[in-house]
Amino acid sequence: MSRDSFSKGVGVRADAQRNRERILDAAEEVFTHRGTAASTEEVARLAGVAIGTVFRHFPTKDDLLAAILKRLLARLAGDAATLGGADGLHVFFRRLVEQAAAKRTVVDLAGVSVPAAVGQLGEAVGELLRQAQAAGTVRDDVRRPEVMALLVSVCQGALQGGWDVELQERTLAVIFAGLAA
Template identity: 40%
Template sequence: MSDERAPRADARRNRARVLEVAAEVFATEGLSVPVHEIARRAGVGTGTVSRHFPTKEDLLIAIMSTRLVKLTAEADELARHEDPATAFFALFTSLVRAGAADCGLAELAGTDRRLDAIGERAGADLCGRLHELLAAAQKSGDVRADVGYADIRALMSACMARKEDPLEPILAVVTDGLRKRS
C-alpha cells in the first residue's frame, strides 16, 4: 500500500514545486518564460509539468486564480465596510501595488486582458468589482464622472509598469486626478 502512495506523494510535491517556481518566475520575469525553463528551475521534466498543466495557460490559471480570489474578496470587504470613494481608491491602490510587485499580474491587467477570463474561470470577478466600485464612487460624487472604466484600467497599467520605488508619489498624483473637483 505504501508503494501506491509514494508516486502520488511525489506527484503532489512535483506539482507544488512547479506552482511555486512558476509563480516566482511569472512574478519576477513575466509571462513569456517558457514552460521548459520553469520545469528546469523546478527540477522536473517538461513532461511532468505537462501532466499537471497540459498548457501554459492552465499553469497560469492555477497560479493567478488564487490571487484573483483573494483580491476579489478584498474588494467585497471594502464594498461592505467603506464608503464608495474609500472602497474604490483602496482597491485601485491595492491592485496597483499587487501588479507593481508581480510582472505577470501586471501583464494580465494591462494590454493582455486575460485577467477578466481567468477571473471568470476562478469565480472571481475582480474586474466587475472594480467597475462597480468606480460606478458607486462616481454616483456618490467623489470620482470624476468623465472617467470611464477603460481609463481606470489604463491608469492602473501605467502605474503597475512603474517599477521604481517609491510607488506612492505616482499613486497620489493619479488618485488625486481621479477625484471630482468642487
C-alpha cells in the same frame, strides 16, 4: 474499492493538489521576475518537480499562464470582498496599483482570457463601487465599466518605467478627484 485503495487515492489527489500549488507559486515567481518568456523548465526546477509533472497539470504554457491569472484575479476579488464602506474602492485601487507595479505578470497575462475570474473581480469591484456611492464618496453617475477601465489603465501605467510612489499617489489623487461625489 477497499479502504486502503480509497486512502491512497485521496493521498494521491492531495499530493497532486500540493504539486499544482507549488507549480503555480513557482510560475508566478519566475514569470514575475523573468517575464512570460521564461521557461517552464525553470518553473519545474523552482517548484521541485519534474517537467512532466508541470505538463500533466498544465499541458501548455498558455494553460499555466491562464491558471496564474485566474488565481491572481480570484485573490484580487477576495481582497475586494474584504473591503467595503466609503473608502473600500480607494483602498482597492491603491493595492492593485502597488501590486501591478511590483508584478509585471499582471499585464503580461492580460491577453489570456479567463472570463469567469474577470467576472468575479468585476462583481467585487461593483460591490465596492455600490458601497462607496451609498456612502456618498463616489459620484452616482459612475458605473462599473468605467471603474474597471480606470483600474486596467492605471495598472498598465504602473508597469511603464519610471512609476515611483509619488507618481502613483498623484495619479490616484487625480482618479479619486474624478470619482468624488
